[in-house]
Amino acid sequence: MNVRRMPTALVLAAGLTVAAALLPAGSTLGGCTLRGTGGDLVEVELAFAGAASEGGPLGVGETLYDPPWEVELTEARLVLGAAYVFPPAEIADRWRLPFTRRRAHAHAGDDNLFAVNALVEWREQVVVDALAAEPTVVGPVLGEAGVADIATVWIDAPRGALAGPDGPTRGHHGWVAGVARRGDEEVRFEAGLALEDTPLSQRVDRIPLDDGARIAQGSRVRIEVLADTWLQQVDFGALVEDGALEPGDDGVARPMAPHPFQRAWLIDFHDPDAFRARVD
Amino acid sequence: MRRSTIGALALMASWSAGCGDGSVGSLTLRANGIQEARSGISAEQTADGWAVEFDHAVLVLTDLRLATAAGEDAMVAVEPAAVELVPEPTVAFALEGVPAQRWDRFSYHVGPPPEGTRNLGVEASLLERMRSEGWGTYYEGRLVAPEGTTDAEGEPVTEVPFELGFPVEVDYEFCVAGNDGTNGVVVPVNSGADYEITWHLTHLFFDSFVEDASLRVEPFAARWDGDGALTLDDLDAPLGGLRGIDGGPLTDELGNPVVYIPGMTGADTLREFVLNGRPGHFNGLEGFCMTDLRVLD
Numbered sequence: 001m002n003v004r005r006m007p008t009a010l011v012l013a014a015g016l017t018v019a020a021a022l023l024p025a026g027s028t029l030g031g032c033t034l035r036g037t038g039g040d041l042v043e044v045e046l047a048f049a050g051a052a053s054e055g056g057p058l059g060v061g062e063t064l065y066d067p068p069w070e071v072e073l074t075e076a077r078l079v080l081g082a083a084y085v086f087p088p089a090e091i092a093d094r095w096r097l098p099f100t101r102r103r104a105h106a107h108a109g110d111d112n113l114f115a116v117n118a119l120v121e122w123r124e125q126v127v128v129d130a131l132a133a134e135p136t137v138v139g140p141v142l143g144e145a146g147v148a149d150i151a152t153v154w155i156d157a158p159r160g161a162l163a164g165p166d167g168p169t170r171g172h173h174g175w176v177a178g179v180a181r182r183g184d185e186e187v188r189f190e191a192g193l194a195l196e197d198t199p200l201s202q203r204v205d206r207i208p209l210d211d212g213a214r215i216a217q218g219s220r221v222r223i224e225v226l227a228d229t230w231l232q233q234v235d236f237g238a239l240v241e242d243g244a245l246e247p248g249d250d251g252v253a254r255p256m257a258p259h260p261f262q263r264a265w266l267i268d269f270h271d272p273d274a275f276r277a278r279v280d
Numbered sequence: 281m282r283r284s285t286i287g288a289l290a291l292m293a294s295w296s297a298g299c300g301d302g303s304v305g306s307l308t309l310r311a312n313g314i315q316e317a318r319s320g321i322s323a324e325q326t327a328d329g330w331a332v333e334f335d336h337a338v339l340v341l342t343d344l345r346l347a348t349a350a351g352e353d354a355m356v357a358v359e360p361a362a363v364e365l366v367p368e369p370t371v372a373f374a375l376e377g378v379p380a381q382r383w384d385r386f387s388y389h390v391g392p393p394p395e396g397t398r399n400l401g402v403e404a405s406l407l408e409r410m411r412s413e414g415w416g417t418y419y420e421g422r423l424v425a426p427e428g429t430t431d432a433e434g435e436p437v438t439e440v441p442f443e444l445g446f447p448v449e450v451d452y453e454f455c456v457a458g459n460d461g462t463n464g465v466v467v468p469v470n471s472g473a474d475y476e477i478t479w480h481l482t483h484l485f486f487d488s489f490v491e492d493a494s495l496r497v498e499p500f501a502a503r504w505d506g507d508g509a510l511t512l513d514d515l516d517a518p519l520g521g522l523r524g525i526d527g528g529p530l531t532d533e534l535g536n537p538v539v540y541i542p543g544m545t546g547a548d549t550l551r552e553f554v555l556n557g558r559p560g561h562f563n564g565l566e567g568f569c570m571t572d573l574r575v576l577d
Contacts, residue, residue: 232520
């Protein structure tokens, strides 16, 4: 079952347009303050960077299997096409327009943010190197001041110059290369991952922000990608045993979807726990 | 069954002040496991040819709420109800004296049975087990294998018994009625309205919480150790490493790897994935609610 989501840009733009049209000429409200429609308008930056989930080196993790394989990534990139920051649900609910209604699956996959204003919204493509702690900074973008609760990112198919086979993700939504080791066993690999072209497949919702996070003038929203978690579901032992990770002449295995490697990678690639967000 | 008379409990200041005429009606809420509660999940419904037969499907409704977007609240007080969904629907709540109007914010809540839970057709020992284990829902039956199925040792497999208790609390809120797409419920003046919590048992076997889910039973059966019934704890295995019943790679009907997509639930294991299912609809399968789920262990 599909759900459709009203683009938050449309909601934000429409709301602001209507509010602006209602302001009398020479209004004493002044500046960008639009009372009754949310917070003050502010300029915000977004920063995208790699990070380690537990403070170790970037891109080094282990699988969930017993005994685990240690996975060391030498390349880990993904393409993001949008990022949003939302207020807490109770605040969002107050803002909800009376003629909209939320629609959701009765099972998970809820479109919980349908018709909710975004405090911060950014909609351009950027390639995130998840092994680089130094962030890629974009902005400033216009946002609304206020308490922030969760973030959403949109994992995108690369476009234009990013889309070629020599692009940073080799034309995929995500790209990874590295080596997995367990005892004397070693598997070198590189692979790309493509997502279905549907909103719920590409959107990663409910990335938590710290309690009390606030969007204000000059805030920087930092969104981190925890690539060390990406391959924890890959059962390297079983794949080797099944003959599903045969290396090429150069000793590198290159699994191509549909393949159990991508199946397992997808689980944590599209997981809120593979991201971290905060407001600096 | 006992009727939950709200009469004096149905207080709503804004209603009495704003609507003024004191008109009331009744609301009956039925719990319905629909087709699957009567005849199970057929092999034709699943992607892997396995079927499912249910002996029990128990749902504990701990609360419900009638309110409006304007802030009115019917202040309905109900006694929790444990409902056996197999094989037929059961009236869980029959409310009298409800202020007659549209209550556009309808919610119901599922969780372990608290003290005072009414037993609506559930085996007493089973309800006690749910209370002691902290289960909000419970499913029991058999996974039925396609003909000719063998396990990793080459032994034939015909069926796998299961007893799945769910330690979860789930709020189903802002429900939209599936029959007409409107928000909540309408209580008519001096008359009665019938609504339904539609409990869709197929959700137990979804392979995706994102889109285009298929029903897959084999991954459950493959986790059975052959001793007693399959339980949720048997499903505590990483989603990326699930195997087929024969111990080999888990593939779909085209020979491609089966992909479980947990979406925003963050589930890592088949157990976590199953626990995050939301089978509840409202007034038919096209009726949806916002959900907030908490795993209790």
